[in-house]
Amino acid sequence: MADVFSKEKRSEIMSHVRSNGNRATEEKLVSLLRENGIKGWRRNYRLFGNPDFVxxxxxxxxFVDGEFWHGHPTRGQIPKTNREFWLKKIEQNKIRDNLVNQTLKDKGWIVVRIWQHELKDNRWFQKIKIALDLEGDRGELNMSNKIDEINLFIQDELAKLKLNKVGAVQAARWLDSTGLLKDSKNRPGLPLRRLLRDGKICEGKKEGRFWFIYSIHPCMNPEGKMSNSE
Structure with missing residues (x-):
């Protein structure tokens, strides 16, 4: 279906959506932070990259990122009008996001990126809580920034295996105490050790208190049998 707006009008609409969306999203997180008793944060703090909260x-x-403007792999729907322009614009935003992340990390900051849709469940809370727990333990900084990437990979691979979807954030936060990965509704789910034993998870690594999973493809040993890595 063709876009009913001209290129100029579409650009104006998208700019308006971004401005209003940012304000509404920030106010939503302000309310959530206060409701959950999280203190010590500030808005409009002068820092490279202009974080939403510091x-x-x-x-x-x-940073609270909109799915469209920051290029969410499955939730960012590109307008059909002037598609190449929007693809280039979003790619530039992603490059800038990576630059901001690396610059802040090099200066000793922990960077937390939250998708807007994550404000609807407890993933935003877990990301911030993990960052607060990691404060003072900068050796785990690089691991904390892989959460989104690992989470998407885990959900995709477990879906292929017809297993419950699992969030990397939940796994990272709770696995050491319960021995179970939690599913997408935050219910106790899959025992990591069993999945490792059965070869359904190739690579898992514990960093301090947290487990991070890198691969869920079935592992095969040189004889062609499932590995029993623990």
Whole structure:
């Protein structure tokens, strides 16, 4: 179906959506932070990349990213009008996001990126809580920034295996105490050790208190049998 708006009108609409969406999203997170008793954050804090929220004493920068403008792999729907322009624009945003992340990390900051849709469940809380727990343990900084990438990979691969979807955030936060991965509704789900034993998870690594999973393809040993890696 053709876009009913001209290129100029579509650009104006998208710009308006971005401006209003940012304000509404930030206000939503303000309410959530207050409701959950999370303190020590500030808005409009002068820092490279202009984070939406900053925990100055703990050196944590929080960005709330819109799915469209920051290129969510499955939720960012590109307008059909002037498609190449929008693809280029979003790719530039992603490059800038990576630059901001790396620059802040090099300066000793923990960077937390939250998708707008994650404000509807407890994933935003878990990301911030993990960052607060990691404060003072900068050796785990690089691992914390892989959460989104690992989460998408885990959900895709477990879906192929017809297993419950699992969030990497939940796994990272809870696995050490319960021995179970939690499913997408935050219910106790799959025992990691069993999946490792049965060869359904090739690679899992524990960093401090947290488990991070890198591969869920079935593991085969040189004889062609499932590995029993623990």
């Amino acid at each position: 925990f100055p004493k703990k050196k944590i920068a929080v």
